Amino acid sequence: MDIRRLRILRELADRGTVIAVARALSYTPSAVSQQVRALQAEVGVALTEPAGRGLRLTDAGRMLASRADEVLAALDRAEAELDSYRSIPRGSVRVALFPSGALLLLPRLLRRLEGQDLIRVEYRDVDMTPSEVPGLTADFDIVVTHRDDHAAPFDQSRVDSLTLLREPLDIALPVGHPLAEQDPVDLAELAGERWISPDVGFPVDDVLRSLAVRTGVRPVVVQRINDFRITESLVAHGHGTALLPRYTVDNPGVVLRPLAGVLAGRHVEAVTRRGAAERPAVRVVLDALVAEAGAVTR
Template sequence: MEIGRLRVLREFADRGSVTSAARALHCTPSAVSQQLRALQAEVGLQLTEPAGRGLRLTDAGRALVASADEVLAALDRAEAELDTYRSEPRGRVRVAIFPSAALMLLPGLLHRLAGFPALDLEVRDVDMTPSEVPSLIADFDIVVTHRDEQADPFPTERLEVVHLLREPLDVALPPGHRLAGQDRVELTELAGERWIGVNVGFPVDDVLRSLAVRTGVRPRLVHRINDFRVIEALVSAGHGIALLPRYTMSPSMLSRPLAGLRAARHVEAVLRTGTAGRPAVMAVLEALHAESAALVEVG
């Protein structure tokens, strides 16, 4: 089987449509369709079938994608073996990172990688939900993401998941709040409060929802804002309370842990299988680990 056609098949599987695959491969949709037809003829099996106005993989197609992952990962490992003959990690590493993780990890990460002049780190902040992570892998070598610790882990069939840190979520309170004198607060004590949350589908909202299910206390959400610094400003001005990540929160904020409940998000690095074998990618992962460990130690 021709390697280029396997790459086309994988792009189609990752992106879900011929048009999206063509855009990623910088070619026309007809060229992608032609490559898929040629691959089908080569293997003698139907790899795609009509689905509405587009195409979807058949069972044989999905099986070949899994095998293609292994073949292409083997090629990546071969390239990585060659990289080990060089004196230092080199080349471009593309990283997607959600904004609050960028706030707490990115400055230190860049300092740690400054000692690798041949490593070209390209970072983009992406306000992602967990469901969007697999599609981001098509464009990035490493996706730094987060999820509610009560949520299912990411599937590992085609992904490698590296745990970076567990970040507790605390209740941010306005100055002079009636519960400020307590070391911890019960969720039931906050039943009548005005809550400022994040958009539906994002991990902090998932945590708040799971807490509501476990305790029977349903928070009254008055605003949904994804920028934690804006939420902090509103809480400090007395416009409500919020559930915020402990290490990301400004030190000046008044905050208290929840009593009797475990509330946290997991921060993880997600990669396509085989990618971590590249020395440059491994250097970035090690720097992410070191920065996360330093953050938890200080926090």
């Protein structure tokens, strides 16, 4: 049933005449009559009957008018609640983070959001490639992802993206490695190393392959490991060399050294559906992410 027509029927029950309803709602009498007839056709029951030169409600009309009060009151309550969602940060915010991004940002992000009692944030770690990110925004309000320095930015016609930080990628070497004392390290000096890299298509592997194109040094990848904590442990025990993000590594057996003359890094970004950041609750979480990213890089 059309809500506007229900309101007109309720006004007719209250005011008694079509002319009075028209005057109250700034309609013409004919427009009021037309809307009442349309409502009758919609419900399939006579709602009015002639009364002299005017109309009066039938029993069905009076019943529907009384129920209209409940419907309109519920709509008013719903509209009031929607207004609060537009102005007050509240409701659920679903956040997906790539695993090492969650390791870097999530613990202190949770602390930053303590006290936001009206916001319920649901987090999931998702091992994602850049090509999968736009699709993930259908299931998540915020997708925290990463792409390498040389990758194209996300299509702004589909999503909004906010850069949180740029994290350099360094050479990870075991303590005692002959190159561990060099700062920086030339990639050519690593030509004979065995490399540990994520699966093909993930940003760090993209960087390793782009470095090979730029330098002519083809890396020999002996292991494909997506979990950086496992990669750290393997490097620490001398099982290979890796490119690892500078702010994420936390293993005393690993030495990080920057690459000489090569730009290697990953951009950590928060990606949302177009317009999603207009929700106050989503905006609060985005602001907390920006603040935490800033703390990481200070």
